[in-house]
Amino acid sequence: MFAKSYGAATLGVDGLIIDVEVDAGYGLPAFDIVGLPDTAVRESKERVRTAIKNSGLKLQQEKITVNLAPADIRKDSPGLDLPIAVGLLAAHGLFPMKKIEGCLFSAELSLEGECRPVQGVLPMAIAAKEQGFRAIFVAPANANEALLVQGLTVYAVATLAELVAFLKGEKELAPAAAQPVSSEGPGWTDDFADVQGQFAAKRALEIAAAGGHNVLMVGVPGSGKTMLARRMSSILPALTPEEALEVTKIYSIAGLLKHDGGLVTQRPFRAPHHTTSMTAMIGGGSIPRPGEVTLAHHGVLFLDELPEFGKSTLEVLRQPLEDREILVSRVHASLKFPSSFMLIAAMNPCPCGYHGDESGGHQCECTPGEIKRYTRKISGPLLDRIDIHIRVPRVEYKELASREQAEPSSAIRARVEAAREIQHERLKPYGIYSNAQMNHAMIQRLCPLEDTAQQLLQAAFEKMHLSARSYDRIIKVARTVADLAGGGPIGPREIGEAIKLRNDVGLSLE
Incomplete structure (x- = not known):
């Protein structure tokens, strides 16, 4: 089955939206990532597969191909872990595709399925807003950064299991609210x-x-x-x-x-x-x-x-x-x-x-x-x-x-x-x-x-x-x-x- 999710990377000082295309079907069991991935992205297949298993989810033994488009730009963000996992689960029919339409995903996955923060979330969120996305899912530590962009709903997901439960309709997930930031004093130590x-x-x-x-x-x-x-x-x-x-x-x-x-x-x-x-x-x-x-x-x-x-x-x-x-x-x-x-x-x-x-x-x-x-x-x-x-x-x-x-x-x-x-x-x-x-x-x-x-x-x-x-x-x-x-x-x-x-x-x- 084919599925498509959306992630992001950075190019210079701007965000770059990445189309994550996932195809899971008959063939010898394999997991390939194409589309000019860097080392951190190539290794994501091991993090994603293990995170899915440790989140209590099971996948069939199939030939899996993940394409990261545009294919002519090198991708080096570990934040593509989450959209790859979401696309893979959607391709296996765990939740309907319409649940992830207009949504951007950006987080690194631990082997236990926890969502870790990544660099460059602010330019990614700006690019998402400019290209008409309605929501962005990030690690809790990146929520304040994404909330700097007005007009974009931000969800802070702690684990892959929590996100899957939300996409399946089994759990409600409230939009993230801005957390207090450390205040900078009105004066300067050097005067x-x-x-x-x-x-x-x-x-x-x-x-x-x-x-x-x-x-x-x-x-x-x-x-x-x-x-x-x-x-x-x-x-x-x-x-x-x-x-x-x-x-x-x-x-x-x-x-x-x-x-x-x-x-x-x-x-x-x-x-x-x-x-x-x-x-x-x-x-x-x-x-x-x-x-x-x-x-x-x-x-x-x-x-x-x-x-x-x-x-x-x-x-x-x-x-x-x-x-x-x-x-x-x-x-x-x-x-x-x-x-x-x-x-x-x-x-x-x-x-x-x-x-x-x-x-x-x-x-x-x-x-x-x-x-x-x-x-x-x-x-x-x-x-x-x-x-x-x-x-x-x-x-x-x-x-x-x-x-x-x-x-x-x-x-x-x-x-x-x-x-x-x-x-x-x-x-x-x-x-x-x-x-x-x-x-x-x-x-x-x-x-x-x-x-x-x-x-x-x-x-x-x-x-x-x-x-x-x-x-x-x-x-x-x-x-x-x-x-x-x-x-x-x-x-x-x-x-x-x-x-x-x-x-x-x-x-x-x-």
């Missing part, structure tokens, strides 16, 4: 109130947060670069509902959601080690998975000790910094991963770390050639994509010993949110949310310069031999400075501050 001094660096990070700009911090060891970067999330505006759903989808696929499956409400902060590989940074693999740049989507990617990263690892950042997405091509598919993040990078000025800080009691022992080789690890095209370059000096003793309370993150965040609101109103027709996302045409239309500001920028452009990209980025930073001041026109003060932030550390962009 800018802890940072003494470094007023120029804090001002630069405030501008970066307000406009979504990338930042490079250069300073001696112990000057507070990492401390400043780790407090960046505390001054960023809250995620919008749309952004929160996007981030939750990504973290669902990566298996990084909290155990209760709630919505991600805080902006991501990713800080990979400098030994991170190119694939781990950008994403990929035989079946492409999100990398660090995608896990930082709508948040912050912090690269400490920037020159210590592999050159190939850094160079792959060019496309996401410019296009805010990654195209990963493999034999079976070409997938796009979103990567709209803020890059915060930190580095020392030389290998020993003390170049330019002789007054601090440390004599730099690096030769000019060593310094040049060290800084040239960061290519000009990559530097050109970083809007703000700032020098973080050594903190003076009087600043560290001061009892005066530094400005808290809450006060800085209030100014950032006000500036973002101004940008939101201006950029709403273009479908973007920050100044850093504007292209050249938008800059021409939305960022007119006063005559004196135009003259100042022309002089800097000719003297510093800036690129066209640098021209655009200076204007975008100046637009953010103006937005922090209330959204007025771009004058010489705003352009002057943007130019200084662009060339504060003196690294070559050639």
Whole structure:
């Protein structure tokens, strides 16, 4: 007898509906799964067969063929266990086919028949809703995640036996209700109130947060670069509902959601080690998975000790910094991963770390050639994509010993949110949310310069031999400075501050 059920897998950051076709009939007893299954899916036949037996159900000894369509896409989700089991039982006539029409099934089965949670249930549920499914059956641990999708009935099934009893009409199964999720506190453990001094660096990070700009911090060891970067999330505006759903989808696929499956409400902060590989940074693999740049989507990617990263690892950042997405091509598919993040990078000025800080009691022992080789690890095209370059000096003793309370993150965040609101109103027709996302045409239309500001920028452009990209980025930073001041026109003060932030550390962009 033939039966058909529906499961799902993930492809990139989206869900993919899988038609599970089961045929059970005469022939030598066998159990074959076709349709390009990965190892985890090929092994599901043993889990399914044993789970059915241990659930008190009996099957005839027949030739069983399971086809997973579409057949040209590799499937690697153990969540296909449940739809295979449901299709197999329907093919043996244990319940009518109409009971599973319009239903999606996604759970891994234990040998005892228990339903276990799987990764990527949220994008699967979104795909089910978009394709007209009325219900989804998942493990209890995935119920909260599936309930984030409105208009789709969610059932949490603990065991295969419970599901079969429901499909046979022997037991009622109520739709799942949202369970309490662990609350995230209103404050942050890392606060800018802890940072003494470094007023120029804090001002630069405030501008970066307000406009979504990338930042490079250069300073001696112990000057507070990492401390400043780790407090960046505390001054960023809250995620919008749309952004929160996007981030939750990504973290669902990566298996990084909290155990209760709630919505991600805080902006991501990713800080990979400098030994991170190119694939781990950008994403990929035989079946492409999100990398660090995608896990930082709508948040912050912090690269400490920037020159210590592999050159190939850094160079792959060019496309996401410019296009805010990654195209990963493999034999079976070409997938796009979103990567709209803020890059915060930190580095020392030389290998020993003390170049330019002789007054601090440390004599730099690096030769000019060593310094040049060290800084040239960061290519000009990559530097050109970083809007703000700032020098973080050594903190003076009087600043560290001061009892005066530094400005808290809450006060800085209030100014950032006000500036973002101004940008939101201006950029709403273009479908973007920050100044850093504007292209050249938008800059021409939305960022007119006063005559004196135009003259100042022309002089800097000719003297510093800036690129066209640098021209655009200076204007975008100046637009953010103006937005922090209330959204007025771009004058010489705003352009002057943007130019200084662009060339504060003196690294070559050639």
